[in-house]
Amino acid sequence: MKHRLQFTGKKLIRMALLLLGVSIVTFLLMCASPLDPLQTNVGQAALGTMSPEQIAKLEAYWGVDTPPLTRYLGWLSDVLKGDFGTSLLYRQPVISVIGQRLVSSFWLLLSAWVISGVLGLAMGVIAGAFRGRWPDRLIRGYCFLISSTPSFWLAILLLLIFAVWLGWLPIGLSVPAGMDAAAVTAADRLRHAILPALTLSITGVANIALHTREKMIDVLESDYVLFARARGESEISIILRHGLRNVALPALTLQFASVSEIIGGSVLVEQVFSYPGLGQAAVTAGLGSDLPLLLGITVVTAAIVFAGNLIADLLYGVIDPKIRKGASRG
C-alpha cells in the first residue's frame, strides 16, 4: 500500500510540474500570436471612431499594456489562490464558463471514448484472430483509411450525408436553435450529439484497433497459446480465454492514454458542428485573445488527460497479478 501511495504522490508532483509547463507554453504562444486583441474583438472600424482614452481603457482590459511576465505571474498567483480569473469575451468567471462547456462536452467525449474503446478492442481482437484473411484486411483497410483522414473532413462528410442529404440529424449546435432552454428535452440533446460523437468514435477506433491487433497477434504466436492449442483448447476458447485476457491490459492503458486524442479531436469536430463544448470554447478563446479563458481550458484539459494516464497506471497495478502480488508482498 505504501508503495502505491508513493507512486501516486510522485505522479501528482509530476502532474503539477506538467500543468505549470503547459500554462507557460500556452502563455508564450499567446504572446507570440500575431492577432491584435483590439482589432479582432473590437474591429478596425470601431477603433477608428474611438477617443484615445477609450482605446487606452480597452488596451488595459485586454492586457495589451502590461508586460508579459507581470501578466503571467499575476495569473499564476491568482490561480494558486483558486481564482482562474474572468473570461474577457464571455465576461464571466473562467471556471463557470469551463464548467458549462465541460458539461455539454462531457457526454459527447465520454460516449465517443467508450464507443471507440469497445469497438476498437473488438475490431483489433477480430483482426488479430483472422490475421491475413478478409476480416483482418477489411478492418486494417478501414483503420488506415480513417487514420489518414482528417477528422474535420470526416465531420463535414457526415454532416453532408446525415444532416443535409438525408436530413435525419440536425446540422449543428447542442440544442435546437431558437428553442427555450426549458423546453429542450434529453432526446433533443442526444440527437444533436450523435454526429459529433460518431465522428470522434470513428476516428478514435483506428488507433486502438491497430494496436490491439498487433498485441493479439503477439499473443496468438506466444508459447502459452501454442501450449493451449496442444492441450486441445478450441480456437474460440483460446481467443476468449487467453487472447482477451492478455490483450485487455495494454488495451486499457491505451484507452486511458487516448483521452488526449479524443479531447484534441473534439476541438476541430465541435468547431465543424458548432457544438458549444470545451473544444469550441478553446478555439474562440485562442482566436479572440481571451488569455484567462484559454489558460484555464488548457490547464483543465491537461489535468483531465493526465488523470487519464494516472488512472491507467493505477489500474495496471490493480489488474496485473505480477504488480499486484509483488506490491502486496514487498
Next chain:
Amino acid sequence: MEPILQIEHLSVYFTQYEHGPRSSAFQKRQLAAVKDLSLEITPGQIVAVVGASGSGKSLLAHSILGILPYNSHMEGKIRYNGETLTEKKARKLRGKEIFLIPQGVTYLDPLMKVGAQLRKGKKDPETKRRCRSALERYGLGADVEELYPFELSGGMARRVLIASAVTEKPRLIIADEPTPGLDARSAKRILSHFRELADEGAGILFITHDLELALSIADEVAVFYAGETIEKAKAEDFGKPENLRHPYTRALWYAMPEHGFRAVGGLQPYAGDDRKGCPYAGQCTACREDCRTEGQIPLVEYRGGEVRCLHPDEMR
C-alpha cells in the same frame, strides 16, 4: 506390440519470401526444416530425438499435434494407433490422449492461475478432482492451483507442466526439451517421471539436444542432423563407439564429458540450405567423392539400427 505412433517419411516445410536473384519481386521459397523423418514408438517405450538446438525438432512435435504454424506444411505420413493421424483427428486427440510437455513456464498463460489453466475453462467437480490429483501426484498442493505462473519456481513449473499431461490418461506424450536450465540431478528426477508414465503404458517421444540425458532414459535414440535423421540406434549401442553407425553420432559420443569432451569441428548447415549429397560432408572426416555427388542419401537398415551414410564403417 502395435506401435502407438508411426512417422513415415515426414518432411516439414516453411514458406519463406525472399528477393529473387534478378528481380526485386519477392519469391516464394519452400525451406525444409524436417526432412524425410521416420520413427516408431510402441506403448511403454521412450524414443529420444537428439539434435542440436534449432534443427527443427520442435516442428516435429507440432506436426504430430497438428499445430504447425500457418506458414508451414508437412508431407509424409503420421499414423496413430494404426490409423492415419489427420489434422482433424489430431485436434480431437490432443489434450485427451496425445500430450505435449513443453520446455518451461513461458508455456503457461502469465495472467491465469495454474488451476484454471489445467482445467481448460471447465468447472465441473470431476475436472477439478482430476486436476487436483494430477498436481498431487507430483507433490504440488492445493495452494499451487491459486498461483500465477510467475510465482512458480523453475522445478515447480516443470512439474505443473508434467501434471498437465496426467489430468487425463495419456497414451502418447511428446516432451519437447522438458528440462532446460535444470541441474543434472533435478533433470534426472524430472525424467524419472517420464519413465513412470511409460511404465504405465504411454509411448513417449523425448526431444532434446542433450545426448547424455537422452541416453539416461530412452530405449531408442534417433539422431537429427540438419533436419534429417541420420541414425537410429538402441540406447545400448552407445556403450561403445564402434557400435554406432554414423560418423556424426560417433562424434557426438566423443563429445560427451565422460568420453573426453572432443568437440565436433565445423558448423552444422541450416536444414533449409540447398545442397546435394550428405549434409554432414562438410564436417565428415570420412567424406569421399560420392558423398557430395549423390542426391538424397537414403536411410538404410544397418547392423540392427538405421543409418544415412554411404560409408558407415569408415571410421570404426
